[in-house]
Amino acid sequence: xxxxxxxxxxxxxxxLAVAGIVVSGCAGGTAPxxxxxxxxxxxxxADVTITVGERPTADQAANLEAWENAVAAFEEAHPNITIxxxxxKYDVAxxxxxxxxxxxxxxxxxxxxxxxxxxxxxxxxxxxxxxxDDEVLSQLNPQLAAVTQDADGRTxxxxxxxxxxxxxxxxxxxxxxxxxxxxxxxTWDDVLEAAATVSEETxxxxxxxxxxxxxxxxxxxSMSYSNGDLVEEVDGDTTTVTLDTPGMEASLQFxxxxxxxxxxxxANYLYDNxxxxxxxAAGAIGQSLNGANLYNSLVIGRGMPKEDFGLAPFPVxxxxxxxxxxxxxxxxxxxxxxxxxxxxLEWTKFYFLDRYVDxxxxxxxxxxxxxxxxxxxxxxxxxxxDEQYETYLGWIDPYINVPRExxxxxxxxxxxxxxxxxxxxxxxxxxxxxxxIVQAVLTREDADFSExxxxxxxxxxxxxxxE
Numbered sequence: 001x002x003x004x005x006x007x008x009x010x011x012x013x014x015x016l017a018v019a020g021i022v023v024s025g026c027a028g029g030t031a032p033x034x035x036x037x038x039x040x041x042x043x044x045x046a047d048v049t050i051t052v053g054e055r056p057t058a059d060q061a062a063n064l065e066a067w068e069n070a071v072a073a074f075e076e077a078h079p080n081i082t083i084x085x086x087x088x089k090y091d092v093a094x095x096x097x098x099x100x101x102x103x104x105x106x107x108x109x110x111x112x113x114x115x116x117x118x119x120x121x122x123x124x125x126x127x128x129x130x131x132x133d134d135e136v137l138s139q140l141n142p143q144l145a146a147v148t149q150d151a152d153g154r155t156x157x158x159x160x161x162x163x164x165x166x167x168x169x170x171x172x173x174x175x176x177x178x179x180x181x182x183x184x185x186x187t188w189d190d191v192l193e194a195a196a197t198v199s200e201e202t203x204x205x206x207x208x209x210x211x212x213x214x215x216x217x218x219x220x221x222s223m224s225y226s227n228g229d230l231v232e233e234v235d236g237d238t239t240t241v242t243l244d245t246p247g248m249e250a251s252l253q254f255x256x257x258x259x260x261x262x263x264x265x266x267a268n269y270l271y272d273n274x275x276x277x278x279x280x281a282a283g284a285i286g287q288s289l290n291g292a293n294l295y296n297s298l299v300i301g302r303g304m305p306k307e308d309f310g311l312a313p314f315p316v317x318x319x320x321x322x323x324x325x326x327x328x329x330x331x332x333x334x335x336x337x338x339x340x341x342x343x344x345l346e347w348t349k350f351y352f353l354d355r356y357v358d359x360x361x362x363x364x365x366x367x368x369x370x371x372x373x374x375x376x377x378x379x380x381x382x383x384x385x386d387e388q389y390e391t392y393l394g395w396i397d398p399y400i401n402v403p404r405e406x407x408x409x410x411x412x413x414x415x416x417x418x419x420x421x422x423x424x425x426x427x428x429x430x431x432x433x434x435x436x437i438v439q440a441v442l443t444r445e446d447a448d449f450s451e452x453x454x455x456x457x458x459x460x461x462x463x464x465x466x467e
Contacts, residue, residue, distance in 0.1 A: 053108030162327035166292030205266030217431030
C-alpha cells in the first residue's frame, strides 16, 4: 500500500497552484511558439462573426432564455460582433478531430484537467498579448490564472469559474428528522449518523452518491483526498497510480457502513448524475456528494425549493490532503483570427466576468437575473481576489435572492481550504475503473476492498504506461 502523501500548501488556491505544476507534464508534444506582435494585433471595431459553444438545449427553458437575452444584449453593445451560437460542448474524444476539421467554435469551455495537455499539443490559442493589459482580465485571481499558463507564463485560456466539492443536503429533511440544518455534518462519522437519522425518521434515503458514468469514481476519488491519499503520484515524467491505499479503504468502509450497518443508502445503487439530482430535488435523498455548484441544477432546473437546498464543506476524514476542485476555463481556437479572438474575449468578459470588477455591470447583471427569476448571490469560489469579491458582493447586495446564510459553513471553509486537482493522467479512465468498486461495496456486503482496489490500480497503471 502507498503511504499518505500530504500536500503542505495552505490557503484556498494552494492546491490549484500545485495543479498548474502537476498537469504541466501530462501530455506529449511541443508547445506552440509565442506569436509576434503583428500576429496578435486586432481591430476592435472590425466587423466579425464568432461561434460560441454551450448554447443551452431546448429542454433547459430558463437557461436558454437567459442565454438568448445575453447574446442579444451583447450584440446590441457590440454592433460589429455577430455571435453564431451552438450547442457544441467539449468532448475529449472528439475534440482533436473537430479541431483539425475546422468545425470547433471560436470559444468554448474546457475543464481544468485538460488545458495543459491542449497547450502542449498546440491546441489552444496563445492569448497572452490580448489579456496582459486588459482592465478586466488583469484583475483575475493570479493563482487561478496560473492554471491556464505554460512554464514560460504565457496564457492560453481564461478561468471563468472555479468550484470545490461539497456535501449537498436537504434542509427540509434534516428538520423533519429532528436535525439542525444550520449545523450540517462535518466528518464522515457525522454524515453516517445523520444518514441513519434521516432514514429512520423520514423513510427517505439518508445518503447515497451516483455510481455510474464515471461519477462514482470521481466522488470516491474526492473521498480518498479527504481521507488522506491521492490517487496518482507524479515524479517528473513518471506517474504512479495509487488506489490500494488507506484513504481509499476508509472511503469504501464509509459507503459499506451507510449501506450495511445503517441501512440508510436507499434502494438504488446505479444512480447516474442526472437521476440522483432529480431525487435530491424531489426530497427523496437527505445527503449526497457533488460539486458545490449545484444550486442552478437543483433549484432552477428541477424546482427544488431554494430554502431546502443545503450546502456544506466536503466532510473531513483523517489527515486530509485537501478537497478536490476544478472549474471552467474559456478556451480559444488556435485557428481563429486575431479579430475573432478579441471578439471572443469580449464575450467572455461580458457573459462571465465583467460583473466582478465593474459596479454598473454587476448591478445590470443582478437586475436582469432578478427580472428573469434567476439567482443572485450563489455560493462560489471567487475568480477574483477576496477583496474584489467582497466589493462585488456589496454592489449586488440589494439584489441577492438566495439564502446565503444557509451556506455559511461552506462559505467560511473557503478561507482555509486547500483545493487539490483531479488526477493528471487518465482521470476518466481511472474514474471508470472505480465505478464498479463503488457499486460492488453497495451491493455485496462481503466485497473485498483491497482486492478490488488492487485490480483497478493495475488496470489504470497499464493505461497510463501505454500513453
